[in-house]
Amino acid sequence: MSSHHIVREKQEPALLVLGTIHFTDELLGQLLEWSPTVVVTADTAEKLNAAGIKIDVVIGSSGVGEDLQSDVRFIRASDNNETATALSYLVEHNYPAVNVVTDVFELTDYVAFADRINLVIYYANKKIYPVRNGFSKWKPAGETITILNPEGKIATEGLEQTADNSYITVRDGIFSLQFEQPNLFIAENIL
Numbered sequence: 197m198s199s200h201h202i203v204r205e206k207q208e209p210a211l212l213v214l215g216t217i218h219f220t221d222e223l224l225g226q227l228l229e230w231s232p233t234v235v236v237t238a239d240t241a242e243k244l245n246a247a248g249i250k251i252d253v254v255i256g257s258s259g260v261g262e263d264l265q266s267d268v269r270f271i272r273a274s275d276n277n278e279t280a281t282a283l284s285y286l287v288e289h290n291y292p293a294v295n296v297v298t299d300v301f302e303l304t305d306y307v308a309f310a311d312r313i314n315l316v317i318y319y320a321n322k323k324i325y326p327v328r329n330g331f332s333k334w335k336p337a338g339e340t341i342t343i344l345n346p347e348g349k350i351a352t353e354g355l356e357q358t359a360d361n362s363y364i365t366v367r368d369g370i371f372s373l374q375f376e377q378p379n380l381f382i383a384e385n386i387l
Contacts, residue, residue: 206233206290206291206292207230208230208231208232208293209232209291209292209293209294209295209314209316210232210233210234210235210286210291210293210294210295211227211228211232211233211234211235211294211295211297212235212236212279212282212283212286212294212295212296212297213234213235213236213237213240213244213297214236214237214240214278214279214282214296214297214298214299214300215237215239215240215297215298215299215300216240216243216244216297216299217299218299218319218320218321219297219318221247223318223386224297227295227297228249231250232295233252233253233286233291234249234250234251234252234253235252235253235254235255235282235285235286235294236251236253236254236255237254237255237256237278237282238254238255238256239256241254251268252267252268252269253268253269253270253271253282253285254268254269254270254271255271255273255278255281255282255285256270256271256272256273256278271285277305279296279298279302279305279306280305280308283305283306283309283312283313286313287309287312287313291313292313292314293313293314293315293316294313294314294315294316295316295317295318296315296316296317296318297318298317298318298319299319300319301317301319301320301322301324303344303345303381306326306381307345307381310326310378310379310381311378311379318386321385321386322342322383322384322385322386323383323384323385323386324344324381324382324383324384325381325382326379326380326381326382327373327379327380327381327382328378328379329373329374329375329376329379330372330373330374331372331373331380331382332353332370332371332372332373333370333371333372334368334369334370335365335368335369335370335371335384336365336368337365337366337367337368338364338365339364339365339384339385340358340362340363340364340384340385341355341362341363341364341365341371341382341383341384342361342362342363342382342383342384343361343362343363343373343380343381343382344361344380344381344382344383345377345380345381346361346380347377348375348376348377349375349376350373350374350375350380351373351374351375352371352372352373352374353371353372353374354366354367354369354370354371354372355371
């Protein structure tokens with residue numbers, strides 16, 4: 197890419213920061229590289245502000261974080277569910293994708309959004325995302341893939357089951373998943 201590449205608004209995934217305890221500054225820096233729209237909770241706003249990161253939207257149940265920076269939009273969390281409020285905001289404003297950094301992962305917070313926005317969730321040392329039937333991806337041998345919401349029959353190719361819902365790639369190459377439900381959430385190790 198040329199150094200004159202212009203990033204248009206919403207071209208890059210938004211960044212939703214719900215928690216950073218288990219996430220390295222280096223990985224956070226990579227997600228911030230193309231200046232995405234940054235949505236944070238009141239709890240994470242102060243940490244990101246102290247690190248000099250420009251915040252666009254603060255989601256919370258109180259006014260905490262509103263006055264940290266100029267030009268920050270504050271949105272009250274509906275039903276005290278910051279995740280659903282933030283994802284609804286991004287969907288309503290036509291963001292095609294979001295990277296989520298979180299310290300707590302509840303699959304139910306994301307299932308309703310799997311068909312509405314491209315989700316990638318970073319939790320602990322995992323990269324979690326929904327896939328559709330027929331999903332395939334290249335991975336090196338020995339990589340672990342975990343299926344988080346297995347329902348019904350799941351057929352795999354290039355994977356060997358090692359435990360309930362846990363698989364390992366058998367060789368360098370493409371693995372694939374066939375299933376009946378609308379989507380599966382899978383997790384890969386990132387560290």
